[in-house]
Amino acid sequence: MIVRCSALHTDADAQGPSDEVAPRQELIRLRDGEPIPTRMWVLTPRLWEDLLTEYGFQVEGIELLTAPDPDNPGILQLVRARRDHTPSRHPVTSRPRTTRPPVPHAAIGVGAIVFGERGLLLGRHRHGTWELPGGTVEPGESLHDTVVRELAEETGLVTRPEDVTLLGTLLDHVDDVVRVTVGAVVTSWQGEPADQPNESVGTWRWWPLHELPQGVFVCSAQILTSWRPDLPPITHTPAHFTPYAPLG
Numbered sequence: 290m291i292v293r294c295s296a297l298h299t300d301a302d303a304q305g306p307s308d309e310v311a312p313r314q315e316l317i318r319l320r321d322g323e324p325i326p327t328r329m330w331v332l333t334p335r336l337w338e339d340l341l342t343e344y345g346f347q348v349e350g351i352e353l354l355t356a357p358d359p360d361n362p363g364i365l366q367l368v369r370a371r372r373d374h375t376p377s378r379h380p381v382t383s384r385p386r387t388t389r390p391p392v393p394h395a396a397i398g399v400g401a402i403v404f405g406e407r408g409l410l411l412g413r414h415r416h417g418t419w420e421l422p423g424g425t426v427e428p429g430e431s432l433h434d435t436v437v438r439e440l441a442e443e444t445g446l447v448t449r450p451e452d453v454t455l456l457g458t459l460l461d462h463v464d465d466v467v468r469v470t471v472g473a474v475v476t477s478w479q480g481e482p483a484d485q486p487n488e489s490v491g492t493w494r495w496w497p498l499h500e501l502p503q504g505v506f507v508c509s510a511q512i513l514t515s516w517r518p519d520l521p522p523i524t525h526t527p528a529h530f531t532p533y534a535p536l537g
C-alpha cells in the first residue's frame with residue numbers, strides 16, 4: 290500500500306520545521322477569509338521519516354514543494370511511503386486474560402533449619418505434623434528475606450538475611466501441584482521460640498537429631514535428609530534435590 294501525504298515545512302512567516310515532536314501554533318490562511326488559528330506538527334523530513342518507520346511504513350521519498358509566488362516563503366513536504374509488512378517496533382496488542390483465577394498448579398516455599406546446642410527446632414502444626422519454620426515466598430521477596438520473615442512470624446526469633454545459608458532446591462510433584470521447596474540453615478538468631486498469634490504452627494521444641502519425633506512434615510523431612518544424609522532414616526516421598534553449593 291502506497292501512501293502520499295503532505296505536511297508543512299516552512300510557513301508563510303518563514304518559520305522552518307522543528308526537530309521535536311510537539312505541536313505549535315500556526316495559521317491557516319484562506320483566500321477570502323480570516324486566517325484560522327490551529328495547532329500543527331511542523332517537523333523536519335528526517336523526523337517524519339523516523340516516525341513513519343516506527344509505525345510500519347517504508348519511506349520512499351520526501352520532496353519539498355515551494356510556493357509558486359516568489360514572495361511566499363512557504364514550503365510543503367510531499368511524503369511518499371509504502372506500508373511495510375515486516376514487524377515494526379510499535380507494540381502489538383493482545384487479548385486480556387480471563388478474570389477467573391488460574392487453577393493452582395505450583396507453589397514455592399522455604400524451610401529453615403535452626404540447629405544449635407539444644408537441638409533442632411520443630412513446631413507442631415494444628416494438623417499434627419512436626420515441621421521446620423517456613424512458609425510460602427511472597428511476590429517480590431527474596432528467599433533469604435522469606436526465611437527471616439517466616440521465622441519471626443512463626444517463632445518470634447529474629448535473624449538477618451546474612452545469617453541465612455540456602456542449601457538447595459527440592460522438587461516434587463504431588464497430585465496436580467508441582468512443589469518447589471528451598472532448604473535453608475539459620476546460623477545465628479536472637480530470642481526464644483514461642484507460639485505466635487494466628488499461626489498454624491506452635492508448641493516449638495528443641496529435638497536431638499537422634500530423637501526426632503514421629504510424623505515429620507514431608508517437606509521438612511526432605512530438607513533434613515538433604516542437609517544431613519547421616520540422620521536416622523526419615524520416611525518421605527522422594528524429591529529431586531539440587532544443591533546450591535557443596536554441603537559440609
